[in-house]
Amino acid sequence: MxxxxxxxxxLRAITWVILGFxxxxxxxxxINAFNESAFMEWPPTGFSLRWFxxxxxxxxxxxxxxxxxVVALGAVAIALVLGTLAAMAVQRYAFFGRTSISFLLVLPIxxxxxxxxxxxxxxxxxxxxxFGILTIITGHATFCIVLAYNNVIARLRRLPRTPEEASxxxxxxxxxxxxxxxxxxxxxxxLSGALLAFALSFDEVIVTVFVAGAGTETIxxxxxxxxxxxxxxxxxxxxxxxxxxxxVIPVYIAQRISGAEAAGARI
Amino acid sequence: xxxxxxxxxxxxxxxxxxxxxxxxxxxxxxxxxxxxALPLFWLVVVYxxxxxxxxxxxxxxxxxxxGKVNPFDWSLAAFEQIxxxxxxxxxxxxxxxxxxxxxxxxxxxxxxxxxxxxxxxSPRTRAILVVAVLLPLWASYLVKIFAWRTVFLGNGFIAxxxxxxxxxxxxxxxxxxxxxxxSYLWLPYMIxxxxxxxxxVPGSLLEASxxxxxxxxxxxxxxxxxxxxxxLVAGSIFxxxxxxxxxxxxxxxxxxxxxxxxxxxxxxxxxxxVAAAYSLVPIAIMLVYLLIxxxxxxFDSL
Numbered sequence: 202m203x204x205x206x207x208x209x210x211x212l213r214a215i216t217w218v219i220l221g222f223x224x225x226x227x228x229x230x231x232i233n234a235f236n237e238s239a240f241m242e243w244p245p246t247g248f249s250l251r252w253f254x255x256x257x258x259x260x261x262x263x264x265x266x267x268x269x270x271v272v273a274l275g276a277v278a279i280a281l282v283l284g285t286l287a288a289m290a291v292q293r294y295a296f297f298g299r300t301s302i303s304f305l306l307v308l309p310i311x312x313x314x315x316x317x318x319x320x321x322x323x324x325x326x327x328x329x330x331x332f333g334i335l336t337i338i339t340g341h342a343t344f345c346i347v348l349a350y351n352n353v354i355a356r357l358r359r360l361p362r363t364p365e366e367a368s369x370x371x372x373x374x375x376x377x378x379x380x381x382x383x384x385x386x387x388x389x390x391x392l393s394g395a396l397l398a399f400a401l402s403f404d405e406v407i408v409t410v411f412v413a414g415a416g417t418e419t420i421x422x423x424x425x426x427x428x429x430x431x432x433x434x435x436x437x438x439x440x441x442x443x444x445x446x447x448x449v450i451p452v453y454i455a456q457r458i459s460g461a462e463a464a465g466a467r468i
Numbered sequence: 469x470x471x472x473x474x475x476x477x478x479x480x481x482x483x484x485x486x487x488x489x490x491x492x493x494x495x496x497x498x499x500x501x502x503x504x505a506l507p508l509f510w511l512v513v514v515y516x517x518x519x520x521x522x523x524x525x526x527x528x529x530x531x532x533x534x535g536k537v538n539p540f541d542w543s544l545a546a547f548e549q550i551x552x553x554x555x556x557x558x559x560x561x562x563x564x565x566x567x568x569x570x571x572x573x574x575x576x577x578x579x580x581x582x583x584x585x586x587x588x589x590s591p592r593t594r595a596i597l598v599v600a601v602l603l604p605l606w607a608s609y610l611v612k613i614f615a616w617r618t619v620f621l622g623n624g625f626i627a628x629x630x631x632x633x634x635x636x637x638x639x640x641x642x643x644x645x646x647x648x649x650x651s652y653l654w655l656p657y658m659i660x661x662x663x664x665x666x667x668x669v670p671g672s673l674l675e676a677s678x679x680x681x682x683x684x685x686x687x688x689x690x691x692x693x694x695x696x697x698x699x700l701v702a703g704s705i706f707x708x709x710x711x712x713x714x715x716x717x718x719x720x721x722x723x724x725x726x727x728x729x730x731x732x733x734x735x736x737x738x739x740x741x742v743a744a745a746y747s748l749v750p751i752a753i754m755l756v757y758l759l760i761x762x763x764x765x766x767f768d769s770l
Binding site for chain 1: 485486489490492493496499500503504506507508510511512514515516517518519521522525537539577580581583584585587588597599600601602603604606607608609610611612613614615616617618619621623624625627628652655656684705709710712713714715716720727728731732735740743744747750751754758
């Protein structure tokens with residue numbers, strides 16, 4: 202080790218200060234969820250569970266939760282199928298324009314979300330497609346494909362081809378080989394891709410604002426709309442608290458599947 | 469991987485699916501096209517097609533009463549409005565300035581923590597720190613903005629901290645709030661690539677540098693930084709691009725308008741051609757940024 206003692210101590214101190222910065226807002230959300238004050242006063246004026254009660258009995262919130270889950274499942278399904286197909290094509294075949302495909306896949310997340318949002322919105326309006334759950338799914342699937350693609354192609358690169366060849370030699374056709382050999386090999390990659398895509402879709406708001414239309418509300422849209430109404434803040438805080446709790450799940454699962462790399466792959 | 473051997477040893481009778489498989493097997497080009505058809509349809513027709521329609525919208529007019537776009541009614545009015553008004557240039561410069569400021573802030577904050585994680589912390593602490601950085605990344609984007617909003621509020625956390633000094637809280641109008649929140653939101657996107665880059669620096673290289681008489685500062689500048697630089701640029705793609713298009717942070721924690729606000733406000737207010745024309749600004753900036761990033765080798769670190 203080459204670092205001097207004071208460098209090590211200094212870096213350690215800075216590290217903990219930055220971690221404090223990362224966690225301060227989250228801690229305040231957790232505390233405020235139990236804050237009795239109707240105006241989010243700090244320090245909290247007293248302990249109360251009444252905002253939880255209001256959130257659970259609020260049918261708008263429950264409906265938005267359901268919508269968010271349906272949208273995320275739809276986007277994940279499309280992203281997994283398209284991402285896997287693209288990954289198999291790029292990994293296993295040599296063809297003209299192969300490198301452009303990976304660039305094309307990254308583009309929806311490399312360009313600012315507002316661009317994807319307004320582009321899809323202008324297209325739906327120009328063609329005359331009604332806004333609703335399906336348009337949200339379309340928008341989310343577009344930027345989720347790359348997540349499935351990245352996970353699957355990374356796995357395909359590491360998977361040996363020999364079991365597939367052995368399967369073919371033993372008389373299995375393409376479908377059986379895919380179902381019994383390729384698919385089991387890709388399973389955890391598909392799972393972490395699905396996890397990333399689900400989390401991204403469930404949380405997405407920048408594109409969603411453009412493709413949702415008036416009648417459909419996801420959880421992020423609900424939070425966004427309510428944030429500007431001071432009387433709604435305590436209930437929004439409870440939803441925020443629940444969302445923070447939920448966000449632990451994907452990190453935990455990703456750690457279980459393939460260590461920190463998978464969770465770090467979130468873009 | 470478990471393989472059910474019985475199914476492989478005794479092939480099923482030649483059904484239609486099997487004949488199709490055999491037929492396809494002899495035609496790799498067709499296989500490739502079958503694989504690519506759906507993804508290409510989505511990316512080219514749905515996504516690139518949408519970008520093209522967005523571009524076309526910039527050259528069309530919209531009905532000033534209903535806000536509906538009149539397709540194929542060609543006009544340069546949207547561009548005239550943007551080029552003729554000082555405000556649009558100010559906002560573009562302000563946004564790019566903010567994106568750069570946030571990128572530099574995050575690089576400065578991310579480097580020490582990434583360095584500590586990669587080279588000083590014990591393996592156990594490192595694993596804990598990686599999870600500790602990942603958790604806020606996965607926490608909801610809006611929740612984090614909401615948290616900062618409550619922190620900035622007139623009766624919120626900062627106001628409470630500052631009260632003993634007789635200083636008022638920042639409220640939710642200051643442009644500096646946007647700087648803090650953007651830097652906060654994208655910090656993990658910068659820490660993780662730099663951490664990965666630093667982990668790849670071989671310890672022997674640093675020792676060699678020290679043995680050859682380089683001071684710590686020199687080793688850092690001439691050995692560590694050049695190796696980590698592509699990772700830093702990779703992280704900067706996120707901090708820069710995400711700031712460039714964001715319209716939610718500025719509208720919730722400050723009152724200064726950014727490029728995203730102009731695009732969103734114009735599309736919401738029915739001035740779609742102006743929104744479409746102004747969208748070309750971040751697209752052009754990002755394409756230039758991505759090209760530069762690629763030259764600096766950032767794509768290998770993504």
